[in-house]
Amino acid sequence: MSTERRLRPPGLAYGGDYNPEQWPEEVWAQDMALMREAGVTMVSVGIFSWALLEPSEGVYDFSRMDKILDLLHENGIAADLATPTAAPPAWFFHAHPEALPVDSDGRRLSYGSRQTFCPSSPAYRTAALRIAGALAERYADHPAVVMWHVHNEYGCHNSACYCDTSAAAFRKWLKAKYDNDLDALNEAWGTAFWSQWYHDWEEILPPRATGADPNPTHRLDWRRFCSDELLSLFTAERDVIRRAAPGTPATTNFMVMHNFDALDYWRWAPELDVVSNDHYLRSTDPESEIDVALCGDLVRSLAGGPWLLMEHSTGAVNWQPVNRAKNPGEMRRNALAHVAHGADGIAYFQWRAAKAGAEQWHSAMLPHAGTDSQIWQDVVQLGADLRALAEVRGSTSPAQVAIVWDWNARWAMEQPCQPSAELRFQDLVRHWYAPLWEAGVAVDFIHPDTPDLDRYRLVLAPSLYLVDDAGTANLTAFVERGGTLAVGFHSGAVDENCHIRLGGYPGAFRELLGVHCDELFPLLPGVQVALTGQVPQDATADLWTERLRLTGAEAVARYADGPLADVPAITRHAYGNGTAWYIATHPDPTTLAALLERIRRQAGVRPEREVPPGIEVVKRRGTDADYLFLIDHAGRGAEIPADGVELLTGKPVVGSVTVPEGSVAVVREPLPGPSAE
Structure with missing residues (x-):
């Protein structure tokens, strides 16, 4: 974060999305009084107000926003002022129907919701930059505005558009990536397979719906393009704002949550002055507190330090099949857990629960029941808690353990036609993260290419299906210099182009791990195998097995039954001055916890404090x-x-x-x- 563009309010920020345009003006004064009672210090405003700010093209009405910002300033509440570009108004689409997105089946979607635009649309970009510039010029020096909130949740609903405009933008991106060399693209995509060879750039399309399975490299490059295309929209709006307000930080809210994987946030994070995130619990997750911690650690790692929680919920959300309310005390525990994992501010969607619209059943700081509610009491209590914790702001989170996380590896592994469709990147990472969380061991997340790994004693790569040569060399050098690395199954299998690394598995890591696999044996759902050796009694594994032979490593555990009985399942290899472990299967939680405890203790990593379970x-x-x-x-x-x-x-x-x-x-x-x- 630039030292010239830091968030200015003291202490830990507290607030939420504020949408006063949804309410009569006489309600606003009540909002101010209640915000002061709750201890609110900053709110996001204007996120979905484009249709009111610009009622027709190039015609602006700032009267409402003027009043809102003045009112906030008079009451000592800072504004995180949004560009409203996540929800273009109806007049825009009426004038530019070609800017509506097209899905992979070729259907052009309609407006009437949010984020129904093509990210590659020139008309959308022009309109978005126009409204962003108008807002920046008018409010650059407004004393309430302490941060700019660019757009909202990029890619939440329109991470990809398959229209002809997007196809042209994709081809332009590919030409830049492959130095205008079509032969290089054909080689990278392996287009000799199934007669997919391209003889002209104009022949290349987005990976639209076809009769059979798509080309994996084509699809992977498409995911990369879609992330970059949205990033270019963010940086364009940010730069417009910076020209008018160079000293005010700009952010956009990431969505580091279990089911969102559209954007490569390693590429996005350096472009933000303040990294912020939205996080919502899944009602079906019985241990959602682990997801809070994992996502908080990941966002902190992306930020390289403290970050802001831009959205989460006081209670139920509106978009899951069953939207459960939070249990007593859960709202407070969630919020303070985010602070524990690096958040320097806590905010909710939204301040006042909506009485109309698609999110009318989404919880809020001020619920439908008003102040005569448990949620309101909890909101006021949390405001007092955050004031008491003001001095925590800016503090760091030291860790001796790092987990490798790569969106490219996630995208590649979760494509069709894998050896098992049961593999889910974030589930695999969480399987390893959970026992560290339970033991009180601090964790950072890193990219495979992250330099200066020597600050960690232990690096874990639970799922690194795709890894390039630079990432391989970086992790290998860490072990050579004395570090400890543990690698999960089906890692190192393909290079950055999704090409199989020939010669046996685990591909890029065979020499480092001292093992060789000639065949993969994924397990059918519900099937388990027993493990024997230096593992707990009754140890089992499911999901995945591999036929390994040792080429320098020692077997720590073997399969006790099944088609691979007596084949190594978990290995340890002394390499250089360090140690490399390979977990070639998916151990049950108790077995994995015992194994990771052994690995981290041998690496010299101890828990922060011995505490009881829970x-x-x-x-x-x-x-x-x-x-x-x-x-x-x-x-x-x-x-x-x-x-x-x-x-x-x-x-x-x-x-x-x-x-x-x-x-x-x-x-x-x-x-x-x-x-x-």
């Missing part, structure tokens, strides 16, 4: 103090060793701190001073 422990480090977050998800309470001050109550802590049942404690522990000579 207590989440996370540390943020400030200039002269650590901040120990203790969150009770089990509802049993605990007494945890600590010394310092419990910030939520202001009480001193000597020897231990009490974590109330289902609640949170945050202890400021002074860092030890320099040792005496």
Whole structure:
């Protein structure tokens, strides 16, 4: 983040999306009073207000926004001012129907919702930059505006458009990537297969619906293009704003959540002044607190430090088959867990629950029931909590363990025609992340090419199906210099073009891991195999097996039954000054937890604090103090060793701190001073 473009409000920001245009003006004064009562310090405004700000092309009405921003400033509430470009108005599509998106089956979609535009549309880009520029010029110096919120949730509903305009933009992107060399593209895409060879750039189309399975490299490049095309829209709007307001930071809200994979956020994050994220729980996830932590750690890693939670929910959301309400205390635990994992601000969608529209059943800070509600009491309590934790702002999250995460590997592995359609990238990563979370071990996420891996003792690659030569060399060098690396099954299989690395599996990592596999044996759903060796009694695995032979590694565990009985399943290999482990199957959670505990202890990684099951422990480090977050998800309470001050109550802590049942404690522990000579 540029030092010239940092978020200015002190302490931890608190607020949500504010949509006063949905309500009569007489309600606004009540909103201000209630925001002050709740401790709100910043709200996002104008996100879906294009039709009101620009009622016809080039004709603006800023009267409503003028009043809103002035009112916020008068009440000491900062504004994260949005460009409203996620929801173009009806007049735009009436004038430019060609800007509507086309799906892979060739159907042109209609307007009447949000994000129903083609990302490659010149007309959309022109209109978006026009409204962004008009807003930036008018409000660049408004004292309420402390940040610009560009667009909203890029790619949420229109991550890809398959129209002819998009096809032309795709070809332009491909020409740049392959240096205008069509032979290079044919080689990279393997177009000799199924007579897909291209003799002219104009022959290339998006991967539209076909009668058989698509070309995997074609589809992978398409995913890359779609991410880059949306990124170009963000940077174009950001640059328009920067010309008018060079000192005000700009963000856009990422969607690092389980089911969203449209954008390569490693490419996006460096373009943001402040990295922000939206996160919503899945009602079907019985341990959603693990997803909160995983996504928070990933966003913090993308940001390289603190970040902002731009949206989450006080209770139920509106878009899942069953939208469950949060349990008592869950809203507070969720919010403070995000802070524990690096968030310097907490915000919700939205401030006041809508009475009309597609999200009328989405929870809010001020629910339909008003202030006579449990949610409102929890909102006010959370505001007090965040004020008490103000000093945590800017602190970092030290970690000795890193997990490799790559959107290219995810896109490639989850394509059709894999050895198993049961593989889900984020499920595989979470399978490894969960036991570290349960043990209280801090985790960063890294790209395979991330430099300076020596700051970690242990690197884990649970699922790295695709890896380029640079990533392979980077991870290998880390082990050679003395690091410990653990690699999951079906990793290293293909290069950056989705070409199989020939000579046996696990491809790029065969030498490093000291193993050779000549055939993959994915398991049918519901099938398990037993494991024997240095694993817990009754250890099992499912989903995946491989026929391995050792080429320098030692077998830590073998299959006890099935077609691969006595074949190595888990191996360890001394390589250079370090150690490389290979987990060639999908162990049950207990077995994997025991294995990862052994691996991390041998690497010299210890938990932050020994805690009972169900207590989440996370540390943020400030200039002269650590901040120990203790969150009770089990509802049993605990007494945890600590010394310092419990910030939520202001009480001193000597020897231990009490974590109330289902609640949170945050202890400021002074860092030890320099040792005496």
